[in-house]
Amino acid sequence: MNIRTIAEMAGVSVSTVSKIINNYSDISEETKNKVLEIMKQTGYVPSNSAKTLATKKSNLIGVIFAGKLNIDFTHPFFVEVLNSFKKQVGLLGYDLLFFSNEKFYAVDGEYLARCKHFQLDGCIIVTGQQVEPSIRELDLSDIPCIGVDIELKGKNSGFIMSDNYKMSYKVVEHFYLQGYRELGYIGSTEESEISNMREGGYKNAIDSFGLPLNENWFVNGDNFFETSGYEAMNRMIESGSLPRAIFAASDLLAIGAMRALKEHKLSVPQDVAIIGCDDIEACKYTSPALTTIRQNKDKIGRLAGLMLYDLMNSQAETSNIVVEPELVIRESCGCRLDNF
Amino acid sequence: MNIRTIAEMAGVSVSTVSKIINNYSDISEETKNKVLEIMKQTGYVPSNSAKTLATKKSNLIGVIFAGKLNIDFTHPFFVEVLNSFKKQVGLLGYDLLFFSNEKFYAVDGEYLARCKHFQLDGCIIVTGQQVEPSIRELDLSDIPCIGVDIELKGKNSGFIMSDNYKMSYKVVEHFYLQGYRELGYIGSTEESEISNMREGGYKNAIDSFGLPLNENWFVNGDNFFETSGYEAMNRMIESGSLPRAIFAASDLLAIGAMRALKEHKLSVPQDVAIIGCDDIEACKYTSPALTTIRQNKDKIGRLAGLMLYDLMNSQAETSNIVVEPELVIRESCGCRLDNF
DNA sequence: CTGAAAGCGCTTACAG
DNA sequence: CTGAAAGCGCTTACAG
Numbered sequence: 001m002n003i004r005t006i007a008e009m010a011g012v013s014v015s016t017v018s019k020i021i022n023n024y025s026d027i028s029e030e031t032k033n034k035v036l037e038i039m040k041q042t043g044y045v046p047s048n049s050a051k052t053l054a055t056k057k058s059n060l061i062g063v064i065f066a067g068k069l070n071i072d073f074t075h076p077f078f079v080e081v082l083n084s085f086k087k088q089v090g091l092l093g094y095d096l097l098f099f100s101n102e103k104f105y106a107v108d109g110e111y112l113a114r115c116k117h118f119q120l121d122g123c124i125i126v127t128g129q130q131v132e133p134s135i136r137e138l139d140l141s142d143i144p145c146i147g148v149d150i151e152l153k154g155k156n157s158g159f160i161m162s163d164n165y166k167m168s169y170k171v172v173e174h175f176y177l178q179g180y181r182e183l184g185y186i187g188s189t190e191e192s193e194i195s196n197m198r199e200g201g202y203k204n205a206i207d208s209f210g211l212p213l214n215e216n217w218f219v220n221g222d223n224f225f226e227t228s229g230y231e232a233m234n235r236m237i238e239s240g241s242l243p244r245a246i247f248a249a250s251d252l253l254a255i256g257a258m259r260a261l262k263e264h265k266l267s268v269p270q271d272v273a274i275i276g277c278d279d280i281e282a283c284k285y286t287s288p289a290l291t292t293i294r295q296n297k298d299k300i301g302r303l304a305g306l307m308l309y310d311l312m313n314s315q316a317e318t319s320n321i322v323v324e325p326e327l328v329i330r331e332s333c334g335c336r337l338d339n340f
Numbered sequence: 341m342n343i344r345t346i347a348e349m350a351g352v353s354v355s356t357v358s359k360i361i362n363n364y365s366d367i368s369e370e371t372k373n374k375v376l377e378i379m380k381q382t383g384y385v386p387s388n389s390a391k392t393l394a395t396k397k398s399n400l401i402g403v404i405f406a407g408k409l410n411i412d413f414t415h416p417f418f419v420e421v422l423n424s425f426k427k428q429v430g431l432l433g434y435d436l437l438f439f440s441n442e443k444f445y446a447v448d449g450e451y452l453a454r455c456k457h458f459q460l461d462g463c464i465i466v467t468g469q470q471v472e473p474s475i476r477e478l479d480l481s482d483i484p485c486i487g488v489d490i491e492l493k494g495k496n497s498g499f500i501m502s503d504n505y506k507m508s509y510k511v512v513e514h515f516y517l518q519g520y521r522e523l524g525y526i527g528s529t530e531e532s533e534i535s536n537m538r539e540g541g542y543k544n545a546i547d548s549f550g551l552p553l554n555e556n557w558f559v560n561g562d563n564f565f566e567t568s569g570y571e572a573m574n575r576m577i578e579s580g581s582l583p584r585a586i587f588a589a590s591d592l593l594a595i596g597a598m599r600a601l602k603e604h605k606l607s608v609p610q611d612v613a614i615i616g617c618d619d620i621e622a623c624k625y626t627s628p629a630l631t632t633i634r635q636n637k638d639k640i641g642r643l644a645g646l647m648l649y650d651l652m653n654s655q656a657e658t659s660n661i662v663v664e665p666e667l668v669i670r671e672s673c674g675c676r677l678d679n680f
Numbered sequence: 681c682t683g684a685a686a687g688c689g690c691t692t693a694c695a696g
Numbered sequence: 697c698t699g700a701a702a703g704c705g706c707t708t709a710c711a712g
Binding site for chain 1 (some may be wrong): 403
């Protein structure tokens, strides 16, 4: 069943059917209805590959998880961003392609090659740590790309992330308002740009409030996961000196830190207050419930979709957007201690 | 840059280049190396749409979340299954296509039409409640499909799920071993096949162990989420009579139930023991930590990939597989009460 | 408002 | 071992 069959059945030309499929206006109502009727009866569906071949546009957007490892579908932050991104671009008429073909990964990803292979209209790149060089190649190509939590520099690229400095500022401010003056930080590996931005913002804010800055209270884990937080906290405890309040670069780091504190008979928030980052599901169920920074994942996803659309239809130049984060107060920061 | 350019540069025919791309054996080493070299230098990438058009195979697998609502990327179970599915089919040389184009959803999904449009080689269908009729149409088509947690009946379809009866049996057995004789159940809506299977298995097991069955201790929520568990538990509490132990059809239901119990000053597991289902991340962080049934998501995903592959390459007939679940003991079931 | 024809970039018998 | 040619199912100037 192809366009020719439909054309013959309707007694019109292939061009005419094509125009009807693509909603051209210069077709008589009569012809149009006749053809539409036949398409419906036969259950005809135009072939995307033929269309792509002819037009060089696939109506497909590539989704790339850069910086391998652990950071696939199970990553709580990206998964939610992706969810709203998917809805947004879906509304605009695009479907999503996920690279998974491992055969192509042999040669360092080869992302650009994959994109060309599928003639993707654009890409969204989400990322963890250690970005492969091949991402840079894609970034600089003429394929429109939007990065989430990764700074893209190409002239057909843009990126979006939460305001990581603001985040830290809000945390310091909240701690300050409660009288905490000795502030610590648990980050991910130093290779993580995101963690470093949060740390930088945190130190700046400490400085703005005129608080002392003690480097012993700043520790890094190997990644953003629970075990890293546990180990980092243990190291801080063993160093002999503890801050009154700690900001962790992720909720899992915070949860790990709480476990370490608990094991040392230290109470959260009475001995050490903790604020995490991400607002994952589990925050609500820890005890004490974890105060955290919520990124507006829904907004990030929607904006990413819209920015990419503009890029793909050259309705906009490169743009970089930063989204306001929000402090979600629960128990671990101590400001609701009366309720205990 | 296309196959003809490469052919001309190498001074061979298009057919020859095509054979080299596709690893045909009847090509001289010399020609092969010459062409390969040129392909490399030029950075030539074959077009997937042209290939698909010619071969009717896209090397793409469709991922379908049936039964809309809430059940997208953020669903903890499916997301992990998908993760391992992706790896498995990636190894086999396939990429993944996610339907998101909302324009097509206008007419009840039209899944089959979408598949044809992209000439997908196969589909994986994961599902929540209330499966759309259009899924059935796809199931019965000649496109190979594998269902996860959904029974597919088409002759080119298969499905895979955890052994939902066994799950319940293990829970009842565990409760029994601890001396609990009054067993309750919190399920999702009655429209959920999965919840009903678990309930059925649970009742059977209760029967096998010769325990009394009290219908008042069996309640259903509206879905698998926390609030449903909370409300269901409250209803059971208000009914005046409580079982000694409860199996909830999901971890979130269990967590909601624990919240309701806590609010009524009832302790878990001292007053009521609880076992959840899914082993989501949050189980570890609730207090008490939630004992649960872990589905082997990794195995389910890998098997789904392999089964689909066999179906797509007609190396196997329809097959239905059931995967052994595992009891993960933490605190909420009470068997480690000594440790408290 | 409609149609004939070239072209998009591959694959695949088939011939040699 | 290699190549000429038809065909996959669309779109797009262009002519009328």
